[in-house]
Amino acid sequence: xxxxxxxxxxxxxxxxxxxxxxxxxxxxxxxxxxxxxxxxxxxxxxxxxxxxxxxxxxxxxxxxxxxxxxxxxxxxxxxxxxxxxxxxxxxxxxxxxxxxxxxxxxxxxxxxxxxxxxxxxxxxxxxxxxxxxxxxxxxxxxxxxxxxxxxxxxxxxxxxxxxxxxxxxxxxxxxxxxxxxxxxxxxxx
Ligand code: IMP
Numbered sequence: 001x002x003x004x005x006x007x008x009x010x011x012x013x014x015x016x017x018x019x020x021x022x023x024x025x026x027x028x029x030x031x032x033x034x035x036x037x038x039x040x041x042x043x044x045x046x047x048x049x050x051x052x053x054x055x056x057x058x059x060x061x062x063x064x065x066x067x068x069x070x071x072x073x074x075x076x077x078x079x080x081x082x083x084x085x086x087x088x089x090x091x092x093x094x095x096x097x098x099x100x101x102x103x104x105x106x107x108x109x110x111x112x113x114x115x116x117x118x119x120x121x122x123x124x125x126x127x128x129x130x131x132x133x134x135x136x137x138x139x140x141x142x143x144x145x146x147x148x149x150x151x152x153x154x155x156x157x158x159x160x161x162x163x164x165x166x167x168x169x170x171x172x173x174x175x176x177x178x179x180x181x182x183x184x185x186x187x188x189x
Contacts, residue, residue, distance in 0.1 A: 001026045005033045007057040007067035012147070016169050017066070020178045024186060025064070035060050046070060046083060046117035047128050054119040054126070062123075066181065070116035070173060072149045074137060076109045077101060085148070095141050095152045102137050110137045112153065116173035118181045127184055131177030135160075 004025035006017050018027045030036075039056040043049040046069040054067035071085030081088040081098075089097040102110065114133040119126060133155065141151035143161030146168060150161035160168050169175040 003028055003033075003063050005030065005035070005057055005061050005063050005065045007035075007053045007065055012165070013068065013174065015165070016172075016175060017178055019169070020175075020182050024182075030057060033057070033061050033063070041069065041083075043069075044083065046115055047119065047130065049083065050117040050119040051126065051128065054121045058121040064120065064122040066118055066120045068116055068118050068174060068177070070114060072098075072112060072114055072153065074098070074102070074112040076105050076111075091148070094149060098137060098149065098152060099140065105137075107136075111135075112137050114149075114153065114173040116177040118174075118177040120181055120185060127181070129177050129180040129184065131173045131175070131180060133160075133171055133173040133176065 002025050004021060005028045006014055007030050008014065009029050009031045014027060014029050021027050035057050037056050037060065039052050041049040041052055043052055049069035050067045054065050058065040071082050073079045073082050088094055112135060115130060117128060117130045119128045135153050135155040138152050138154045138159060142159045143151050145163060146161045151159055153160050155171060
């Protein structure tokens, strides 16, 4: 089967990509492909950062590569933390920092979304897609699954951290972007 290198070592992301690309690609992690690079993500958009990561790995492996970049955008905070989501605060303080910033914000102004850009590179060039997951910021941390901002991101009746991995993947920004990219690669859409 053709190999596809996902420019990540994150097991959750790899599992999701493997489910979606099952049957057309064997999805390798960056580690599986023997690549140890960590380029500076200094783009101003998710798509720019995903392309930086994909190109850095493609230049080494010369196999088809996908890379992602994602983050949380909160409307009332003018889209923050956005591309700074990973660096906004230490992992165990991220949710508390947002909740503190949002403490006086009423329900109807707590809208937010996760965005994920996926970039695919092969010998024919670069393809880029973006997926979103629309929701709201809750008032406290709920749930223990997932990572990052999942405990404060409410989708429907639950936070993403209260969902199983499969429930989250079915609605997540990354799942949506990966499914779009699958369609583009397999059907030329
Ligand atoms: P990256 O795309 O892996 O660099 O993620 C950037 C940051 O955005 C992560 O460190 C998380 O804080 C946040 N983030 C991205 N996707 C998710 C998600 O699905 N749930 C919760 N936080 C996320």
